[in-house]
Amino acid sequence: MKPLLWYPRLLVPSSPTTHLQVSAASSVCFSSRRFFSSRWVDRVRIVVSGGSGGPGLSTFTRDRNHECGAPDGGNGGRGGNVYIESRTDCKSLPSSQKKFRGESGGTGGRYCKDGANGEDYIIRVPCGTLVKAVFESETSSDHPSRGMAILGDLNQDGERILVASGGKGGRGNHSFHNSRKKPIDFCEQGFEGQTRVIELELKSIADVGLVGFPNAGKSCLLRAISHAKPKVAPYPFTTLRPYLGVVQAPGGDSFTCADIPGLVQGAFENRGLGHDFLRHIERTSILVYVIDIVGYDDLDIAATFHILRREVEMYNPSLVRRPSVIALNKMDLIKTDTRLLEMCENFVHEMSHEEDIPIFPVSAQERLGLSPLLSYLHEMVARIGKRHRWSSSDVEFERVLSHLVE
Ligand SMILES: Nc1nc2c(ncn2[C@@H]2O[C@H](COP(=O)(O)OP(=O)(O)OP(=O)(O)O)[C@@H](O)[C@H]2O)c(=O)[nH]1
Numbered sequence: 001m002k003p004l005l006w007y008p009r010l011l012v013p014s015s016p017t018t019h020l021q022v023s024a025a026s027s028v029c030f031s032s033r034r035f036f037s038s039r040w041v042d043r044v045r046i047v048v049s050g051g052s053g054g055p056g057l058s059t060f061t062r063d064r065n066h067e068c069g070a071p072d073g074g075n076g077g078r079g080g081n082v083y084i085e086s087r088t089d090c091k092s093l094p095s096s097q098k099k100f101r102g103e104s105g106g107t108g109g110r111y112c113k114d115g116a117n118g119e120d121y122i123i124r125v126p127c128g129t130l131v132k133a134v135f136e137s138e139t140s141s142d143h144p145s146r147g148m149a150i151l152g153d154l155n156q157d158g159e160r161i162l163v164a165s166g167g168k169g170g171r172g173n174h175s176f177h178n179s180r181k182k183p184i185d186f187c188e189q190g191f192e193g194q195t196r197v198i199e200l201e202l203k204s205i206a207d208v209g210l211v212g213f214p215n216a217g218k219s220c221l222l223r224a225i226s227h228a229k230p231k232v233a234p235y236p237f238t239t240l241r242p243y244l245g246v247v248q249a250p251g252g253d254s255f256t257c258a259d260i261p262g263l264v265q266g267a268f269e270n271r272g273l274g275h276d277f278l279r280h281i282e283r284t285s286i287l288v289y290v291i292d293i294v295g296y297d298d299l300d301i302a303a304t305f306h307i308l309r310r311e312v313e314m315y316n317p318s319l320v321r322r323p324s325v326i327a328l329n330k331m332d333l334i335k336t337d338t339r340l341l342e343m344c345e346n347f348v349h350e351m352s353h354e355e356d357i358p359i360f361p362v363s364a365q366e367r368l369g370l371s372p373l374l375s376y377l378h379e380m381v382a383r384i385g386k387r388h389r390w391s392s393s394d395v396e397f398e399r400v401l402s403h404l405v406e
């Protein structure tokens, strides 16, 4: 990868923490690999049902002397439970299958043998998944409203919670036998398993989120730094849902980066798909403001950045206090339009007086200037620690807190 020498005048870190921008960074080699499949989802509702209990059996012992002896029908087996288990090797919530059911218990057997228990069903989810039960509230029978209860927060590899119990097996006629009564020719059917609607939510969608107006080159940047393949096209709103990629650093470290759909002005008022897009930004630890150096919609670089920040701030003021960087994208265009370089320099100069936010000049298309950006992000991710994952409840708390402070 070429170093940044092709636009030397722009190597201006605005933060004291950005010292590693150019020096060591160009020697750092990042590789990446395909990570999430194209059907990646961050929130999903599923229906889980425990397996039905197996039916009991009604039979009688037979021998030479008795055609119909004592009752010996066994009980049915228990239905399988449904569990949700977090696994580090699982990268995505279930997206295609919506119903999960434990296996039904087996029928009771002769000679008082119980039927086999049904197999449990284990739904594997990534670590950092919040599991909620959706239920109908009973406040008004005419208009039942839906509520949610958190069942668990799965963070460790192998952690498991029971979300639907299997039904009990029916009793065979042996269980009803009583020496004082005459033999009973009766047995129970198995009981139905528990059925629930469950919502699974990935608490943090990524370590780093790419934020920007449409066409800024976010998807192009994600393609350049990972093996994720979001569509890149010269028209706005190419990306309509988040894409994730993994950027891998030497030493086995890696961090996840999300390409988020482009924001529109007024997104904080829920214009366009505003809140839906901003919701994704909320759950990343570091924000990268991707700015097209040509500007957006007749706005210059500074105005583009300030409007973008305002959108984010108006939605949730605490977001602008999160670690952020600016990626000035499409720097290759300065080769044909030198006026752009001047504009970038003015912006960097202006920002050095205003805000303490590092600025990285890059060209996602030509893959230039990416190492310093990635080095910096890697260091930030390591510093923040992967332990802090933003969940909806964290975000809500932060939002309330920021409104109280103001
Ligand atoms: N010259 C140049 N063009 C770029 C660069 N990065 C992206 N582009 C072009 O800009 C256009 C938009 O790129 P995308 O990556 O789709 O932009 P986006 O920000 O993901 O857009 P939305 O998904 O609509 O939000 C495409 O035609 C890209 O080829 C760059 O570094 N230099």
Ligand SMILES: [Mg+2]
Pocket: 218, 219, 220, 230, 231, 232, 238, 239, 259, 261, 262
């Ligand atoms: Mg895109």
